[in-house]
Amino acid sequence: MPNLRHNETIDTLLNRRSIRAFSSEAIDEDTVATLETVAQRAACSQFLNDWSAIKITDSSIKQKLSEIGNQMYIATAPLLYVFIIDQHRNAAIAHKNGVDTSSDEFMLKTRYRFTQAQNDVILALHAMETAAESLGLGCVILGSILNSRTQLIDILNLPEYTYPVLGLAIGKPAQNPELKPRMSANMQIFENTYPADDAELLENLADFDNRVHQYYDLRNASRPVDAFSAQILAIAADDIAKKHEAEDVEQVTRQGFNVA
């Protein structure tokens, strides 16, 4: 077995786990500025800078997002961001310089650019998350705020060519959850080509199922979580995904992107 190398950055990443309870302590403005600057430093596709983040300081908006996500810790997060795909700013630049942004020739609204911008959002968000962790703060990424894209877009007043991707809640941890297990590397990290044989992919599944089943999620600490396989089966048959998919197509189109 190789010995992992350690330094502060690696240990920050290795000890990362989602934090879902925060102390009410406010985050000082130097820390906030540091986190925002780190996010801006992330790589971005074709240097389009096609993401933005909205810092939610209004407690009534936090409350609304928390209701959409059905997660109370969204309302109590001392620092809360919603990261969005943002071609609106670039469209304004193009429009100012004579480009007809409503025409099909305006390429920044294509599905391809949408996907690339989504990648950029994630890189920026992850940089912010890692920086926050390195300063002793805790974070949770929030897909739940997309439970109603329609409401979220309206609440944030998102204009054409923007789209919400994820939230990030940050604060001083008020809990100390154990690290959630990960599958063995040979099930997830391959060499040169994808394994031809599924048996290889699933080789250590029983062990992983068992380790996940033994993990206690502090959201429901009275019972162990389901085995990984059981979670996959439940999500594979989940009707909510269908509803999200339909709303996504409708809302992405409403925001002006060509995703058809």
Ligand SMILES: Cc1cc2nc3c(=O)[nH]c(=O)nc-3n(C[C@H](O)[C@H](O)[C@H](O)COP(=O)(O)O)c2cc1C
């Ligand atoms: C894209 C994405 C969306 C997520 N959305 C939520 C969320 O809405 N609420 C939540 O409590 N955790 C959310 N999480 C956190 C995951 O549940 C968590 O990362 C996963 O269970 C692994 O646990 P760990 O982060 O503690 O290692 C999200 C994570 C990702 C990457």
